[in-house]
Amino acid sequence: MTLLNKFADRVLPRWSRKPPLAKGCLAAAALVASADDTVSLARRATIDGILDELHDQEGVRLDDLVRGFQNALDRLRSDSGAARAAALASLARLADDPASVDVLLRVARAVALADGGPSAEVRHLVMQIAGALGQSPGELASPVVSDDLPASGPGRVIVVANEKGGTGKSTTAIHLAMGLVSRGSKVACLDLDGRQGTLSRFFDIRGKAAARADTPLVVPRYRGFQDAGDVAEAELEPRARGRFTAALSELADHDVVVVDAPGHASRLAAVAYEAADVLVTPLNDSFVDVDALAQIDLQQRQVQAPSPFCRQVWEERARRERSGAPAIDWIVARNRTGQLDSRNAREMTRLLALLSRRLGFRLQPGFSERVVFRGLFYRGLTLFDLTEADLPHGGLASFEHARQEVAALLDAVATAAGRSTTGQTE
C-alpha cells in the first residue's frame, strides 16, 4: 500500500469530524518544505498528492487547500522563528490522538524524504515536529518503507484526448478500460475532466451496481482531478506535472492506466499527452470534427494548418522523444460512424487518410453509432457485462458487431509500442 493510500484510509474518513487534522497536515507539510530555501519538484509533487487526496473529499476546495498551504509557507518563510513555534504549537494540540499523530508524522516524513536525502535543516524540523507531537526522535529516524514512495509508473499509459468536445472520449475511455479488464489486465482510470466528470460518474454508478449485484462486477481503481484553482500562472505547469506524476506513481502496480482528457485545452491534459504510450483521439464522423484536427483546403486536398490540439500533441511528442522515452503512438479512431451518406463517407475516408500521413497518426475504424455504446451508462455497465439473455429480441447482431469494434481498437492499442511517427504539414 502506498503512502497516499494509507493517508486516504486514515485521514479522510476523519475529515468531516476533524478539520484541524487536515490543517495540521498542511502545517506539517509547510514546516518541512520551508526548512530549505527551495521546494524541490519531487517534494512539491508529494505535497500536491497530499492536497489532491484531501481535496477529493466532499466540500473541500482545492483552492482553499492550496491557499492554506501557500499561506503557511509564506508565513513560515517571512517570520520563521515565531511562525514555526506557532505552527508546532498548533500541531501539538493534535498530539492527544495517536492516529492523528501517526498521520502527521507520515506527512512530515513523506515531504522530507520525497527527494531522497533530506538536508540537516529538514531532518531537524521533522525531529521538532516529532517532539511537539510527543514522539521520540528515535522512531522518526527510522527509514520510510520503500513502497511509500514508488519511483516507477504503471506498465502502460493510454490517454484518450481531443480538445474538441463531445467526440466520444469518455465513451471510448470507458470501453477501452473495461475491455482491458475483460482481457485480464489490472486497470486504473484517471479522469482529467473534473468539471464534467463523466468517467468518474460512470464508475461511481458501477461501484453502486457492484454492491447490489449477484455476480461480481470489477470496478477499476479511479480518481478525478479538479482544475488547479487559484494558482499563479508560473505555478500551473509544475503543479500539473507534479499532480499527474504523483498520480501515476501511485498506480505503479497497475498494468494499464486509462486517462480521460477534457474537451478543451488544459495543462494537466498536456502533461498527460507527454506521458502517453498511446494517445487515442476519437473523432466524430463529421467534417466539423476533422477541422478540429487541421484546416484543410478541400479543393486542393491539402493541409493548410494543424490545429492547436495537433500542435500540442507534436510538442509533447517531441518533448517525450527528447527525454529518451519511446515515441507516443497516436491513434485517431472514428466514432459514431454510419451516419454519413455514402459519398460523404468516401470523402471522409480520403481526407482522414491524407491527414494520417501528414499529421502522423494511425487511423482506426473505431465505433459505429450504436445504442449499446450509450444505453448502459446509467446501469454502470458496458457490453462486456452483458450476456445473450440480457439482449432485446433481435439485438444480437448489433451487440456482436459492437464487441468486434471494441476488440479491434483494443488490438490496435495493444500493438502500439515504440513507434516513431513524426508529423509534418504540407
Ligand SMILES: Nc1ncnc2c1ncn2[C@@H]1O[C@H](COP(=O)(O)OP(=O)(O)OP(=O)(O)O)[C@@H](O)[C@H]1O
Ligand atoms: N459510438 C457511439 N454510439 C452512440 N452514442 C455515442 C457513441 N459515442 C459517443 N456517444 C454519445 O455521444 C455523446 C458524447 O460522448 P462522450 O461523452 O463520450 O464524448 P466526450 O468527447 O467525452 O465529451 P466531452 O468533450 O464533453 O467530455 C454522449 O451522449 C455519448 O453517449
Ligand SMILES: [Mg+2]
Ligand atoms: Mg468526456
